[in-house]
Amino acid sequence: MTVHGASREALAAAREQLDALTDNTSVDAAKLADELAAVTALLDREGSLRRHLTDPAQPGEAKAGLAQQLLGPQVGVGASPPKVGEETLDLVSGLVRSRWSRSRDLTDALEELSYSADLIDAQRANALDEVEDELFRFGRIVTGSSELRAALSDKAASNQAKAELLRSLLGGRANPVTERIVVRLVTHPRGRSLETGIDALSKLAAARRNRMVAVVVSAVPLSDQQKERLGAALAKLYGRQVHLNLDVDPTVLGGITVRVGDEVINGTIADRLDEAARRMAG
Template identity: 45%
Template sequence: MQGLSRTSLVDVEERFNSVAGSADLGTLADELFAVASLFDREPGLRRSLSDPSRPAEQKAQTIRALLEGKVSQAALETTVAAVEAKWSRSGDLADAVERLGVIAAASEAEAGGRLDDVEDELFRFGRILAANPDLRRALADPAATGKESLLADLLGAKVAPTTLRLVSQVAAHPRGRSLERGLEEFGRLVALQRQRLVAVVTSAVLLSDAQKQRLANWLRATYGRDVHLNVEVDPKVLGGFSIKIGDEIIDTTIAARIEEVRRRLAG
């Protein structure tokens, strides 16, 4: 989000924080996901509720008439705050509501002491998709039904409830994103629950706990923030490791050095 929408998002998050404390966070997440899906399905409604020329009070009355008695008070007040705000484009309204659903789900995981599990599981499921094209096609097919049931059978008791909730949201409601991009986006929002960066570390061999801790300490000192490590093993890197944080890549692999020599020789 940019400009006006970014400012509005901060205001809506403040309203969300004021009402979410006493809510059932899992239920709140599901309700906000449902509201975001409603806005996606009904573009006319979304455009009307995000129209900056309409009075905020009028838009609030409209959404209250639609949702009152159908969702919790926390979900209703959060949605009212969202429609009262001003957005740079109508799609930002649905994006904001979904984002708050992810934050509610992450807050539930944090309260249960499972936030680290959720971060790891979202990352690992992304790698499972990359290694299983048939599963990826089944979940990415817009005409497919029963995706939530498939994921419940596949993941079920193997992951935290929050992980299953978030993966199901991405698969059933891609909202123009690929599965991989949706998982990465949700993973970043989960990490923000503790104001942490996420680093994808690719190594030729599995790192020991001590090595991961030293690497995390070095990254914390470098970036001034805690960094969550998602570690994957790829023998093709030959030796060393690479680290990707956002758009920044730190590459110490032998493969990278060989490629650099090749580029210089070719030049």
């Protein structure tokens, strides 16, 4: 998530608050993720509410009070239970007390926190690497299947139908956190393609351990020794740990190509042949 001005400071504070909250292992990170996602969906639907909660002319405490009134426990006889738990309410209250450059930045921040809570849940179970790899592989499957991509992006299909399709594909085959994340990305895309959403989640997962993500395409699967050497070389180049997302594409004809963010390190035979052909033509 890229933000500027006041939103950058607000998001940084929200990230710190989430980390401090989830340092307590008694906090249910999965429940927190679901509740933050529900609040995100609410503010996406209710534009006037979102604008009110980010209005710089309104006092922070007044906006926090409104959030607590809407989401917290109700007062009176026969009152309904709170819509979210205490931890989620504290996070949302902190968010609306902050200043935001744009009202949409608030909902983007809530969404990021919800996915971060999911990743924290995976990290607690020592499954973050597994979830990262499964997200990457699923993204490649979607990219390679026009039929599946069409089914998951079909605006005429209900979210329930899409969720059931995903659960039939992933249920019992993927980590529960992966399944939860993918279902949410598909049913609440917020204007993004699934591939874009998965790429953002991959970067968010890497950031949890202060590491980068490299997408590596090779003609044949890399051996463990090759992966170790490549990881060490990239870590030395970028000055931080690099997680490798590996893909195999026989059309590269040997060698590898590596993409880190917007930078591409190309060492494939196919590209060398193309370069030689261009020189001969010149």
